[in-house]
Amino acid sequence: xxxxxxxxxxxxxxxxxxxxxxxxxxxxxxxxxxxxxxxxxxxxxxxxxxxxxxxxxxxxxxxxxxxxxxxxxxxxxxxxxxxxxxxxxxxxxxxxxxxxxxxxxxxxxxxxxxxxxxxxxxxxx
Amino acid sequence: xxxxxxxxxxxxxxxxxxxxxxxxxxxxxxxxxxxxxxxxxxxxxxxxxxxxxxxxxxxxxxxxxxxxxxxxxxxxxxxxxxxxxxxxxxxxxxxxxxxxxxxxxxxxxxxxxxxxxxxxxxxxx
DNA sequence: CAGGATCCAAAATGATACTG
DNA sequence: CAGTATCATTTTGGATCCTG
Numbered sequence: 001x002x003x004x005x006x007x008x009x010x011x012x013x014x015x016x017x018x019x020x021x022x023x024x025x026x027x028x029x030x031x032x033x034x035x036x037x038x039x040x041x042x043x044x045x046x047x048x049x050x051x052x053x054x055x056x057x058x059x060x061x062x063x064x065x066x067x068x069x070x071x072x073x074x075x076x077x078x079x080x081x082x083x084x085x086x087x088x089x090x091x092x093x094x095x096x097x098x099x100x101x102x103x104x105x106x107x108x109x110x111x112x113x114x115x116x117x118x119x120x121x122x123x124x125x
Numbered sequence: 126x127x128x129x130x131x132x133x134x135x136x137x138x139x140x141x142x143x144x145x146x147x148x149x150x151x152x153x154x155x156x157x158x159x160x161x162x163x164x165x166x167x168x169x170x171x172x173x174x175x176x177x178x179x180x181x182x183x184x185x186x187x188x189x190x191x192x193x194x195x196x197x198x199x200x201x202x203x204x205x206x207x208x209x210x211x212x213x214x215x216x217x218x219x220x221x222x223x224x225x226x227x228x229x230x231x232x233x234x235x236x237x238x239x240x241x242x243x244x245x246x247x248x249x250x
Numbered sequence: 251c252a253g254g255a256t257c258c259a260a261a262a263t264g265a266t267a268c269t270g
Numbered sequence: 271c272a273g274t275a276t277c278a279t280t281t282t283g284g285a286t287c288c289t290g
Contacts, residue, residue: 023233023240028153030283046252057284062253072243083251084290093239100232107225108148114218115148118197155263171272182264187273208271209270 026071027101031056031064036090039074040098043089073097151196156181156189158226161215164199165223168214198222 027033034053038044044052050061065088068074073094079085090098152158159178163169169177175186190213193199198219204210215223 020230020233020237023237024153024158024229025155027229028149033149058253059285060283063283070244070247071240072247073240078252081251082290084253086252093236093243096236097232100228103225103228104149104152107222111218111221112148115196115198118218119195122195122197175272183273184265184275185263188263203272206271207270209273211272 031060032068033101035064035068036094036097036101039088039090043087046086046088049088152226156185157193160189160193161219161222161226164213164215168212171211171213174213
């Protein structure tokens, strides 16, 4: 399979064509990848997620979790105790996203020196 | 290879750890993926790119091409004629990004109905 | 504990006009 | 043709305070 086989939809051509872009946006934001990575081994509670994802605000964690839940990638489980407890975990669909994301992360890891060098050369001229 | 093998760097831990995030940001913006996809078959001129990528503004095309050039993923070739002609094409490194991107796009394509349904169900409640 | 609500700063994008 | 410059708008993220 070559890249020529891919039908890259162009933006602004209707809902169907926007979907791929939307899904890529999903993982393109600042925190989603970290959330998915943090959930890879099983359920994690809200504040535990907050602690493990360094630098994320309560607000952004909530917003991103809601978005992932809406897209069916994360499942939210509320235990109506006092104080309340909420577990977040990847759904089966959410788990299938791990592999594609991994290939990108792997590429990023193996090309970072490359890119760092290119930037230095570019900035020098 | 499982996702557990991946070392997801956390943000705010220094330059090295930011790199993967930066590289993912690279393709996470609104247009870069379309630019890369449009360049997959060879050199394309500036205004031809603009025509092929529906909805992109001249400004954003320029900015994103500069960024890709700085990162060594795209090569810019100026022909000093009048009027000037500028060709853009993927570098060898840029071309290696096609495969990882493809796996994500493939995932997005095969899960869009899934996600669309999840959204409808979520919004209904 | 797990958030919702509000306000504000910053970043990304868009629109428009101009130029070698 | 291939940009640059400027301004306006939209989107995104962070800080802070409040609550069942």
